[in-house]
Amino acid sequence: MWAIQAHNKSLYAGIFAAAVFLMFTALGPGIFGSQTMAYNSWQYQIFNTLCHQDPLRSYSISGMQMAVCSRCLGIYGAFLVGWMSMPLYALIKSIPQNVEKNWLIAAILLNLVDVLTNFFGIWTNTLISRILLGGFMGLPMALILANEFFTYNKSE
Amino acid sequence: MENEQVQPSYWNSVILASLVTAIIVTAFTLIGGYMTLGSEPSGSFFNSAQLFGTFGCLIGAVGGVLANWHYVKENNVTYKIGKGALIGLFVGLAATVFTVLLNQIWNLIDPSFQQALVDWNIENLEAMQMPAEAKEQAIAGMENPNSLKNIGLGALMTFIALGILNVISGLIGAKIFASEE
Numbered sequence: 001m002w003a004i005q006a007h008n009k010s011l012y013a014g015i016f017a018a019a020v021f022l023m024f025t026a027l028g029p030g031i032f033g034s035q036t037m038a039y040n041s042w043q044y045q046i047f048n049t050l051c052h053q054d055p056l057r058s059y060s061i062s063g064m065q066m067a068v069c070s071r072c073l074g075i076y077g078a079f080l081v082g083w084m085s086m087p088l089y090a091l092i093k094s095i096p097q098n099v100e101k102n103w104l105i106a107a108i109l110l111n112l113v114d115v116l117t118n119f120f121g122i123w124t125n126t127l128i129s130r131i132l133l134g135g136f137m138g139l140p141m142a143l144i145l146a147n148e149f150f151t152y153n154k155s156e
Numbered sequence: 157m158e159n160e161q162v163q164p165s166y167w168n169s170v171i172l173a174s175l176v177t178a179i180i181v182t183a184f185t186l187i188g189g190y191m192t193l194g195s196e197p198s199g200s201f202f203n204s205a206q207l208f209g210t211f212g213c214l215i216g217a218v219g220g221v222l223a224n225w226h227y228v229k230e231n232n233v234t235y236k237i238g239k240g241a242l243i244g245l246f247v248g249l250a251a252t253v254f255t256v257l258l259n260q261i262w263n264l265i266d267p268s269f270q271q272a273l274v275d276w277n278i279e280n281l282e283a284m285q286m287p288a289e290a291k292e293q294a295i296a297g298m299e300n301p302n303s304l305k306n307i308g309l310g311a312l313m314t315f316i317a318l319g320i321l322n323v324i325s326g327l328i329g330a331k332i333f334a335s336e337e
Binding site for chain 1: 181185216217236237238241255309310313314316317318320321323324327328331332
């Protein structure tokens with residue numbers, strides 16, 4: 001019999017709310033059916049200093065450009081998915097923390113290599129490759145924290 | 157109460173990480189801005205000079221990790237991740253204040269910079285293929301970048317983004333550097 005123990009509940013709830021807010025903001029004004037010019041919207045302005053917001057590198061909803069590029073969308077989306085699946089991940093987790101840390105470092109390096117090789121014309125990335133690589137980085141950011149919030153005790 | 161330990165202040169680490177974050181974010185914004193001004197308004201939503209800002213995202217979010225790393229390295233302490241999140245939040249707040257201050261200092265050094273960027277963007281909008289009403293709406297939203305209202309709104313938007321991202325990076329920083337495991 002497995003018994004779940006939750007820790008730091010308020011912190012978990014607070015970060016969950018923040019991650020949901022980030023995700024909905026990242027989706028841009030189109031999700032609310034707004035016809036405001038993309039870069040006049042509050043969503044666009046929140047990410048203004050953090051993301052290049054290139055329309056050619058961003059997805060759209062209802063014809064409105066999202067507030068972040070596809071790579072950032074992958075990061076925020078995967079972080080939210082990772083945060084929500086944390087209780088399940090804590091149950092099946094059998095790898096030491098060093099592996100998650102290395103996964104995170106590898107994901108950051110992979111994204112840097114992708115940006116640089118694309119910049120120098122060695123390879124051409126796409127919306128899909130960028131969102132996948134972003135997701136590869138966002139997921140371990142959440143999962144590395146799993147045992148700070150959920151642990152399982154095995155009882156007879 | 158016996159187990160309670162008084163830990164050293166983390167403010168030195170918060171201020172250091174905030175300053176590093178604010179200086180780099182401001183530098184990237186200014187360099188991207190001047191590269192934009194050096195190009196012709198083509199009517200495109202996006203100027204290739206803005207690609208420079210690609211790295212701003214990583215730098216903006218790294219303050220929380222940097223502050224936790226510095227705090228642990230200087231004081232050789234361990235603590236719970238909640239404290240790491242708090243350090244990250246303070247880094248986001250202080251980095252926002254420093255970024256606004258650095259931008260205002262730059263306004264004194266080059267008073268025409270902000271207005272030149274607005275003028276460039278208006279010219280760029282006018283070159284776009286879009287309805288006149290949408291153009292007017294967009295241009296109206298760009299005016300008077302140095303008004304108190306616009307500076308305050310910009311700071312609030314920056315704080316929301318930097319605050320949330322640095323809380324998360326603060327959690328990760330505390331987990332990696334300050335965990336007792």
